[in-house]
Amino acid sequence: MRLDDLDRRIVARLLEDARASYAQIGDAVGLSAPAVKRRVDRLREEGVITGFAAVVDPAALGWTTEAFIEIFYNGARSPEETYESVRRHPEVIAAYTVTGEADALIHLRARDIAHLEETLERLRREPKIAQTKTSIVLSRLIGRPTDGPDT
Amino acid sequence: MRLDDLDRRIVARLLEDARASYAQIGDAVGLSAPAVKRRVDRLREEGVITGFAAVVDPAALGWTTEAFIEIFYNGARSPEETYESVRRHPEVIAAYTVTGEADALIHLRARDIAHLEETLERLRREPKIAQTKTSIVLSRLIGRPTDGPDT
DNA sequence: TATGAAACAATGGCCAG
DNA sequence: CTGGCCATTGTTTCATA
Numbered sequence: 001m002r003l004d005d006l007d008r009r010i011v012a013r014l015l016e017d018a019r020a021s022y023a024q025i026g027d028a029v030g031l032s033a034p035a036v037k038r039r040v041d042r043l044r045e046e047g048v049i050t051g052f053a054a055v056v057d058p059a060a061l062g063w064t065t066e067a068f069i070e071i072f073y074n075g076a077r078s079p080e081e082t083y084e085s086v087r088r089h090p091e092v093i094a095a096y097t098v099t100g101e102a103d104a105l106i107h108l109r110a111r112d113i114a115h116l117e118e119t120l121e122r123l124r125r126e127p128k129i130a131q132t133k134t135s136i137v138l139s140r141l142i143g144r145p146t147d148g149p150d151t
Numbered sequence: 152m153r154l155d156d157l158d159r160r161i162v163a164r165l166l167e168d169a170r171a172s173y174a175q176i177g178d179a180v181g182l183s184a185p186a187v188k189r190r191v192d193r194l195r196e197e198g199v200i201t202g203f204a205a206v207v208d209p210a211a212l213g214w215t216t217e218a219f220i221e222i223f224y225n226g227a228r229s230p231e232e233t234y235e236s237v238r239r240h241p242e243v244i245a246a247y248t249v250t251g252e253a254d255a256l257i258h259l260r261a262r263d264i265a266h267l268e269e270t271l272e273r274l275r276r277e278p279k280i281a282q283t284k285t286s287i288v289l290s291r292l293i294g295r296p297t298d299g300p301d302t
Numbered sequence: 303t304a305t306g307a308a309a310c311a312a313t314g315g316c317c318a319g
Numbered sequence: 320c321t322g323g324c325c326a327t328t329g330t331t332t333c334a335t336a
Contacts, residue, residue, distance in 0.1 A: 003212070011212070014205035018169045021311055035322050037313070048211040053204060054165035060199040061154070061162075068219075068249065068256060083292040095293040098219065098286035105219060105286060106293075135249035135256060141234040142246040142257075172330060185332070186303055 003048065006031065010039055011049065018052040058109055065110045066137040069123070070102035074130040077103055085126040091119045102133065154199065157182065161190055162200065169203040209260055216261045217288040220274070221253035225281040228254055236277040242270045253284065 003011075009029045013020060022033035022040070029036070043049045058066075073082070079097050082104050086095045094107040110116040116136070124132060154162075160180045164171060173184040173191070180187070194200045209215075224233070230248050233255050237246045245258040261267040267287070275283060 011205065011207060015207065016202075016204070018203035018205045023311070032323055034313070046211065047208055049205050050208050051167075051206040052169035053167070053206050054162065054169045054200050055202040055204050056162060056166065057198055057201050060197065066247075068247075079290050079292060087293060092293055093295045094291070096217075096219075096291050097289040099289060100284070100286040102286065104292075133251070135251040135253065138248040138250060139230050140245070140247050141230060141255070142238060142243055144244045174330070183304055184330075188332075
């Protein structure tokens, strides 16, 4: 599963435009279209590329409020239980177990402040959640492609 | 810029597979391929869809360490200055100004713990940064499509 | 919004290095 | 084993209604 330089350049190109044709990518990296396709197929099989997604502006869809919530659990809290306590809330777009004071960190998006408040109340009703600490996002300064650095 | 139900279903389809053909999307939503294309073109013009990106597994590229850093500045720290202090670090994949104790929250990815440590030291040398508080990601529980909820 | 035509892209087979 | 080329099939994209 070792990637050579050509693979990395193909991935970089697909991070910028997942709908680029194989011929376009080939022009950029110096390969023919079928050669690019074979590499992309291989990268998908190996799990380096897991899919292709549209990049959508949540604000344009009416989701204008974003927050990070540190979660503190009481007692036992395996990753599975943590997962169970947040997966049902569709506002949660990412969740992590972390080192440090908090047990978990979740990233959520809501339509507005009222919706955020409603979501927080709903989260706090989860039995194992003892405490939450909310940081509302004021501005997004950086948001790189697929959350993956320059390959 | 109002989206109807057809638009939302097209966006949902493209979030799952940005390389789906217009004909495939048309089959799924009950439209002809050209009709789908014109809607997608319009959604891009309106900024609802800002691009298409490959979804890459950072671990497969050798980026196995992930962390969130709360940043505390001393004195003046406009969003622009905050941006300037983090943009040059390629390990930073997202950065936000937030409410709460910290002034900013950054999300970063490194190849390993040594690389994370090196990045933290580099960040702490930024003149305006007074203090940092790091939470290393132990496991990712949820990571929804484009960081955008169900449209 | 659908249809049809022309241009373009994807993809499998096959051969060369 | 990896890339190039060719031919087939499918897709995009325009004109037109």
